[in-house]
Amino acid sequence: MYKLNLKIALRNLWKNKGFSLINIGGLAIGLASCMVLLIYVGYEWSYDKQFTNHDKTYVVYQNVAANGKTFSWAWTPNVMASEVQEKIPGVKYASHSTYPRPNLITVGDKKLSSKVVFTDPNFLKILDYKFIKGNPAKVLEDINTIVLTKSFAEKLFGKEDPINKTVKFENQDLLKVTAVIEDVPANSSIIFESIMPWPLLEKREPWVKESNWGNNMCLTLVQLQDNKFFTESNAAIEGIYKRHQKDNPTVALLHPLAKWHLYGDFVNGKSVGGKIDQLKIFLLLAFCILLIACVNFMNLSTARSEGRAKEVGVRKAIGSTRKSLISQFFLESLLITFISTVFAFILVETSLPYFNNILNIKLTIDYNDVKFWMVLSTLMIFTGLVAGSYPALYLSSFEPVKVLKGFKIKTDSSVSVRKVLVVGQFVFAACLIVCTAVIYQQLNYVKNKPIGYDQSNLIQIAIEGKMHEPGKLELLKNQLLNSGAATDVTFFSSDVTEGGNNTTNIQWEGKNPNELISFNHRAIGYNFIETIGTELISGRTLSPKFKNDTNSVMLNEAAVKMMGLKNPIGAVITFWGNKLTNVGVVKDFVVESAYQKVAPMIFYLDTHDDATVILARLNPNQNISSSLAKIDELVKEIEPNYPVNRKFVNESFEVKFQDEKLLGTLSNWFGGFAIFISCLGLLGLALFMAEQRKKEISIRKVLGASTTNILTLLNKDFIKLVAIANVIAFPLAYIIITKWLSAFEYRVAISFLPFALAIVISILIAVLTVSIQSIKVAKANPVDALKYE
Incomplete structure (x- = not known):
């Protein structure tokens, strides 16, 4: 029995090559997308779990x-x-x-x-x-x-x-x-x-x-x-x-x-999430893409119901039960799923190097892992059964007498179900378009938000080995300036784009003794303000002209605000038991997270070799390559035993947006796949509707309707479906993006633009997809459809 069903399934696939190709292609893309996302989620989920205990x-x-x-x-x-x-x-x-x-x-x-x-x-x-x-x-x-x-x-x-x-x-x-x-x-x-x-x-x-x-x-x-x-x-x-x-x-x-790794975000001392939130999004994305591929399969399978009605009628007439027919259709579905999985493997192996490059990791398929094969088998069976469920139940329900006598099959309910499925596909597609647009808006907003200093042509050089010896840093600073490679040079106690030391051991007049305030503190060299290109709001900078500046500090705006200082210049603070005088207020600039408010910060003069990096502003009037080569040469002269460890500050700053860029890139790619598969589902419904209305269209043409009139008539119904999908999708998308944006203190305002983009893209896709099929029907000779009447 199964052998016969397999032969029938293979014959049907070969007989309807176009439908088979679309079905297999849609499922292959859906399975491949799902597999890549699951491999990535599995990789992230396995963090730190390789140890026995x-x-x-x-x-x-x-x-x-x-x-x-x-x-x-x-x-x-x-x-x-x-x-x-x-x-x-x-x-x-x-x-x-x-x-x-x-x-x-x-x-x-x-x-x-x-x-x-x-x-x-x-x-x-x-x-x-x-x-x-x-x-x-x-x-x-x-x-x-x-x-x-x-x-x-x-x-x-x-x-x-x-x-x-x-x-x-x-x-x-x-x-x-x-x-x-x-x-x-x-x-x-x-x-x-x-x-x-x-x-x-x-x-x-x-x-x-x-x-x-x-x-x-x-x-x-x-x-x-x-x-x-x-x-x-x-x-x-x-x-x-x-x-x-x-x-x-x-x-x-x-x-x-x-x-x-996964739950690294804390609120009020409790772990509330972190990377796990991103993985949940990718898991949902994987499931939805696979579901869309299954819906696409249902639509295309039932769109061929007219062609398979007589087959069902004949088989029922010679004794086939509905159960055996359902088994046959499920076998066809599983066969297509198996073939699709083979192509999905090819797509995954081909695309993994690209995704490894953008993710900066090494994702691989472990073919020796039993769990991998178990998950894959479950995925295949689930896909085959879900994709084949509606076609099997619908096609096996035809009454043989009516079909064989040539009566028209009642299709209202099947059309309604397919419309619901198409609406579901486009709800997800519209949500993805809105969310991806907002992710890119947020990323661009924060990247383009003023960070308080000038990153262009600013490099930092790690201080290593002999560079720590007394007098060597000042010597190197003078050489860098005299060479013309740099216009300004200073020192800093940590990577200028990363976190560093902080303390709550700060006292000042008027401080609430019961209030604990955390301050970032950084050691700096002379010419710090000029080198990084920030602004001095009031007072003066630390300078060699003032010998007593070892007992002076500068505060940033956030520190002045947090301390409640009305007259910050001249204010005395106690820092680790030492009384220091504030001589200047520095404009807030981003050091740690670009998404959070700037923390209170204290700057003091580097007198105890606290500096770990040299900050140098490259000379804009000289070739960058020659300036960098000269800097490397001068650093090597002082410390020949270490490789020169330097980098541009803007490159380090770019790393802060890695998670958001990753989310945006993956959403973009897999959102595109979801939309493409949705188009195949829409194509299935368009094929079905065009087949059902072939004679109606022919009569309209005979009565004088133009091709444009026919296309407008056919597209109108599908635009309604897409409009309904957008109406359902927009509140869902708004809830999702509002929750996602709430994690950032600096965030973009939700505008109408992403929703307008979703409307334009979804309608454009619907019109193009439907028109590809509808134009064939609209241009067909009406005689072919009406000659049997």
């Missing part, structure tokens, strides 16, 4: 109430790990580590910048990376040792065995390689190339030894013996700051490692 591992967060809201950070004091290990119930391991930082590692003539993590042996017990060489129980015990990842070991030693070989760290410390581990997976929150013992960091930076509960400088990971201890452990860690500093209002909490 990831479900029992937690990141210690701190909550600090300041500036009227609660800030949450995964930064903790260096003493947190030992205290948690000893005092918190249910803890199996606790580890502290630095976040990955770039450092120079040398082997012979090879000088490479490596992402380094300083940590303790518990780190590799909590995060059980696979060891290729070395003893996991003995690593990080000796101070002058190092653990390398596989690819970094190959960069340093080629195919040689790296175990017991030595590398030079920062041109100072000789370290012995004691182990090699597998490369850190790309879907990890902590990406590094080498691991070094914590005592080595203490040796190089003695201040790290100090037990200071007010200095949050490292990452603390905790692994519980069992998750049944979580409630007790989390309650015990909550007051850990206050137990060591009575006046410290900070609260600690355990945040699951498996949720660190």
